[in-house]
Amino acid sequence: MKKEVERNEALFSVASVLSDMYGQNGHVDEQLYDRFCFEGLDQNKAQTAKHSYRFYQGKVRDCLFDDESLYMVHSDRLTAFDRHICLVPFKGVLLSAINSFWMKKVGNVVQTLPVETINSRVLKMKKLAPIKVEVIVRGYLAGSMMRAYQKGQRIFCGHKLPDGLRNYQELPEPLITPTTKAEAFAHDENITAEELVQQNLCSKADWENICQQALNIYNLGRSIYQDKNWILVDTKYEFGKCTKTNNIYIMDEVHTPDSSRLWVADTYQQKVAQNEEPTMLDKEIVRSFLLKNSFSGEGKIPIVPKKLNLDLAKAYLSVAECLLNAPVMASNHENINFDSFE
Secondary structure, three states, X not given: OOHHHHOOOOOEXXXXXXXXXXXXXXXOOHHHHHHOOOOOOOHHHHHOOHHHOEEEEOOOEEEEEOOOEEEEEEOOEEEEOOEEEEEOOOHHHHXXXXXXXXXXXXXXXXOOOOEEEEEOOEEEEEOOEEOOEEEEEEEEOOHHHHHHHHOOOOEEOOEEOOOOOOOOOEEEEEEEOOEEOOOOOOOOOEOOHHHHHHOOXXXXXXXXXXXXXXXXXXXXXXXXXXXXXXXXXXXEEEEEEOOOOOOEEEEOOOOOOOOXXXXXXXXXXXXXXXXXXXXXXXXXXXXXXXXXXXXXXXXXXXXXXXXHHHHHHHHHHHHHHHHHOOOOEEOOHHHXXXXXXX
């Protein structure tokens, strides 16, 4: 184990510790793996935090909030198909770093609110009233849309898909395919733009605003990832409204490997031509394992090998360090001090 970790210093290199976790002869150092997995805040402790912050636990992030501020604490929980699957070491640290990067970048194409990094797992932002819709922008035939297309479905969230599309093929133009925003670990449901307005999930004017922002942010993401030789395949956004101004802003996470599909551009054409999966840098690495083990959200969850989870952590790390052009440093999650949230 690295001396910097042994000394429990304030910051240490994520890459160094992940390297140590691979252990000898390809065997995962399970003790080290478990030590650096963060399951999330202790709810009882969080609810008694200073200033009486309220607590909400999402699928991956734990939130402390009052009427003005929101603290997003990124855990290492991995979810897929609306189920909690396992813990991936440093996943929350990497998501926090990537999210902080993108929240600053998207200010170039849409109006944003300030985001402050409190520590390697915690971001602070203004509290918004969430709009209960997940806004999914798709540029390629992949994921649930591809699986529906393979079954013969040609209408998806109100969009008519042409015949003859191949797996993983780029779509004629990016499509926005909304879903309902369910409570944590409940199933989100596909919905059309007309239905979400009819169900008063948001107004027509607000939806048009959201769609324009989403496409602007997606196109920015595609451009920046393209410069890194990656493809931003699809992604999920969430938006919230400021109750004082009624302005709508992007919130939650942006262009992370948890909320997006990322493929390696260099080998994309060759792999698709050979009817192979593109090389992935996102949690589809674990999703594919689950599907191959006949799990798509129902029944017993297969045990994901820790070696595969480490491979996923390394993929997330490569995305974070390439975007930041710097090593990702972490602080010990045991040092998160709820009473310091001010």
